[in-house]
Amino acid sequence: MSGSALPRTVTSVNSLAPARRLPARLREYLRRRRVREVLADLALWLFMAYPLPTLGEDPLWLRVLAAPLLAVAAPLSRRAPLAAAAVPAVLGLIATPELFTSTFSPALVALSFLLGRRTQDARASLLAAAALCAAGLVLALTLPGAGLWDWFTLVTTVLFAAVLPWLLGRFRRQQYALQSTGWELAARMEREQQLVAERTRLRERSRIASDMHDSLGHDLSLIAVRAAALQVSPGVDEAARASAAELRQAAADATESLRQIIGLLQQDTSDTARLRGTETVPDLVARTAASGVRITLRQHGTEEADWAGLPPLVARAAYRVVQEAVTNATKHAPGSAITVGLRRGSAALEVTVHNGVGTSGAPPTPGVGSGTGLISLDERVRQAGGTFRAHASDDAFEIRARLPLTHVTADPHPPDPPATGRSRSTEELAQARQRVRRGLANALWIPAAATAVLAVLMYGFQLYTSHESVLPxxxxxxxxxxxxxxxxxxxxxxxxxxxxxxxxxxxxxxxxxxxxxxxxxxxxxxxxxxxxxxxxxxxxxxxxxxxxxxxx
CATH class of the missing domain: 3.30.1450 (Beta-lactamase Inhibitory Protein; Chain:B, domain 1)
Structure with a gap:
């Protein structure tokens, strides 16, 4: 065996090692999923190819060519659904400038539905439909024997065989998103319920610790006072004085130990214990940038000297907001550019952390985790008397906190949102429902409006041709x-x-x-x-x- 062959062999074995280390259930699930996808694509191809041997209205060579193209379009609809939907559209245009043909219309309907179901962006699909109508207009004006009535037929076919199934697919996608949001809301409510129970236990533990400190500390203090009085009392021999001194010292030591233990019981484990001493937000950003993260700090009125003058509660809250946001960005959108903004005004400090799409190209998904980080940040900012907001979109995620510089006593109970009185989870569910309702409305009014516009155009063209066909x-x-x-x-x-x-x-x-x-x-x-x-x-x-x- 040559020396160069050995590394290749070892590399090949190592490349297979992760797959072998996968749990048996996971490997079985992946195999079953691939089998289901293959069977689904096969069923889709059979549905689209069924008219090819049964209907003879199109040329034989075109039907023979369409069979492998539709076989490629079926699995392609998972990775590039727009390209897959273009296959039956092009075949229909080749068959007739009217686009409508019984051979390829079922495939156009099915792939248009999957296009709406599997894509997020609607602009590319609408531009493709407009381009198809424009191509049909060119063919109607240039091909011999074709006319504008053929183009009207093409527009009608695009409307009912492509746009309407696409809208139904988008509606199904939004309906699925609503279901996912509902399940996420239920899971989040369960987590919040657990957090409430844990907070109640911690609060009760702190209350018990305070009671122990008040009662036992008072009794131990009295014991120490009486021992000191006995120590200086006249008529007491030296042995008794020594015993009284030892008793007083023991009482003092017990009081100090009790204070330390109670302090541990009352300690907020989510507080500054995780802070790196007196590290500030600029220090955190510099340390994060040194580790290779693309992070930028934009300061307005928060230079190093001004940062030292911030109230401790505000400084700690701002540090925790930036720390948690940067952690979420590097975890859920790795490789994304992070922008940290600090703006100090006369009355408040505003903190913003914004990150975009990571190197994988997927949108940021900070809500995939347990969700406790944002909840704890909301609580910390509220305790500092400020406001907290987290906003997610298709291509970015932003956290914004406003911390007052003057002392504000926080309400021990989280306030309800002033406008709606609903929690953030309920708002997200309401927004998902609104998107589904909007999708259903679009699936109804867009075809209706397009049909009305098409009818007006056809009626106007009919009047025009009627007028232009009069022989004086x-x-x-x-x-x-x-x-x-x-x-x-x-x-x-x-x-x-x-x-x-x-x-x-x-x-x-x-x-x-x-x-x-x-x-x-x-x-x-x-x-x-x-x-x-x-x-x-x-x-x-x-x-x-x-x-x-x-x-x-």
Missing amino acids: QHTYEDLRVGEAKTSVTPRLPSYEFDEESRPSGAPPDPDHTNECRFYRTGTFSNSPLYRLCFADGRLAHKDRITLDRDER
């Missing part, structure tokens, strides 16, 4: 049978009565003619019509006809 009477009278078609065509209207097909109820065309055109005699009149028939490049026949309404 004097022009009709000026046309002469036998006149060249090249001379007749420039004087005719831009549109015919029915460019798609022959008008229903029209009489048979005259013999020896190969092309007949029909024009209106009035904008809102379908009967009678002018009929112009051509043969061998000349006007061979013209007449005024009336459509048979019974046949129509």
